[in-house]
Amino acid sequence: MSRLILPLPGNETFARLLAAEGGWSMVESETRRFPDGETYFRILSEVKGHAVDLVCTLAAPDDQFLRLVFAADTAHRLGAAEVTLVAPYLAYMRQDKVFNPGEAVTSQTFARLLSATFDRIVTVDPHLHRYPLLSALYQIPADSLHAAPVLADWIAANVAAPLLIGPDEESVQWVSGIASRIGAPFEVLRKTRHGDRSVEIAMPDLSAHRLRQPVLVDDIASSGGTLIEAARQFSAMGLPRPICAVVHALFAGDAFALLSEVAARVVSTDTVAHASNAVSVAPLIARHLNTLPLRKES
Incomplete structure (x- = not known):
C-alpha cells in the first residue's frame, strides 16, 4: 500500500x-x-x-x-x-x-x-x-x-536584525518560540477587540529597538484589523514600516490592500492560496x- x-x-x-x-x-x-x-x-x-x-x-x-x-x-x-x-x-x-x-x-x-x-x-x-x-x-x-519553525527560518533568511512582534498576550509562547529559534528579541502588543473589524492596540516602549526591523507575526489574518492598526502605530513612533508574516492568509474584502499600504511587505504560508504566499x-x-x-x- x-x-x-x-x-x-x-x-x-x-x-x-x-x-x-x-x-x-x-x-x-x-x-x-x-x-x-x-x-x-x-x-x-x-x-x-x-x-x-x-x-x-x-x-x-x-x-x-x-x-x-x-x-x-x-x-x-x-x-x-x-x-x-x-x-x-x-x-x-x-x-x-x-x-x-x-x-x-x-x-x-x-x-x-x-x-x-x-x-x-x-x-x-x-x-x-x-x-x-x-x-x-x-x-x-x-x-x-x-508553522512557526518555517516562518522563523524565512525571517532569519530574509530580514536583517528583526524585532518579532506578537499581536496580543495570547501570542507570547508562539512569538517567543520564533524569536528563540532565530536569536532575535520580541515584544507583545496588548489588544482590545471592540468588534469584528474594530481593535484597540496598546504599544509597548520600543525605543530600545529603533535600529531593528519590526516583524509582526500572526496565525490568522482575516479582517487584518490588528495588523493594520499596529502597522500604523509603528510609523507614528518613527519606526520602520513592519514586515507582516502570517500563517493563514484569509484577508477578507480589502484587508490585504489596506495592510499592504502600511506594511513594508506581507508574507504568508501557503495554507491558503494567496498572492502573499512566500513560505510553503x-x-x-x-x-x-x-x-x-x-x-x-x-
Whole structure:
C-alpha cells in the first residue's frame, strides 16, 4: 500500500508540492455542477488498498463541504484502506461556546461531521482557544502541525536584525518560540477587540529597538484589523514600516490592500492560496505523513 494525493478543485498547486515532497502519485478526479446546482464527482484513478490523502484547505468551507464528503465517501467505497483529510487551514474553530442564547456551537458540529467522514485529519495551526487540543473536539486522530519553525527560518533568511512582534498576550509562547529559534528579541502588543473589524492596540516602549526591523507575526489574518492598526502605530513612533508574516492568509474584502499600504511587505504560508504566499508548509506536512503507519486493506 502507498499514499495517493487527491486534490479538490483549487488545491492542485499545493497537492502537487505535497506529492513531490513525498514522492507520491496524484489521483485524478472529475467534478462539475449539474444544471440544478447539484455536484457530480468521480474518481478516475485506482485507489483500492491505498491510503488516500484528500487535500482541501477550508478557507471557504460552506462552498466545499459537500464535494469534500462526496470525495471521501467515494474513496472509501472504492476500497481505499484509509482516507485522510489534509486541510492546511481548518475552518469552524471560532464558535467554540454559546455566547448568546440559541447560538449554534459550529466548531462541535463541524468536528462531528468531519469525524464521521474521514479516518484522520492533518492540519496546520488551528485556532485553538478554549480547546486544549484538536483531540478534545474530534473523534478521530487529528494532527496539528506548527508553522512557526518555517516562518522563523524565512525571517532569519530574509530580514536583517528583526524585532518579532506578537499581536496580543495570547501570542507570547508562539512569538517567543520564533524569536528563540532565530536569536532575535520580541515584544507583545496588548489588544482590545471592540468588534469584528474594530481593535484597540496598546504599544509597548520600543525605543530600545529603533535600529531593528519590526516583524509582526500572526496565525490568522482575516479582517487584518490588528495588523493594520499596529502597522500604523509603528510609523507614528518613527519606526520602520513592519514586515507582516502570517500563517493563514484569509484577508477578507480589502484587508490585504489596506495592510499592504502600511506594511513594508506581507508574507504568508501557503495554507491558503494567496498572492502573499512566500513560505510553503508542504514539506512540513509531507514529513508528518511519512511518519504515519499505513493501515493494511481490510
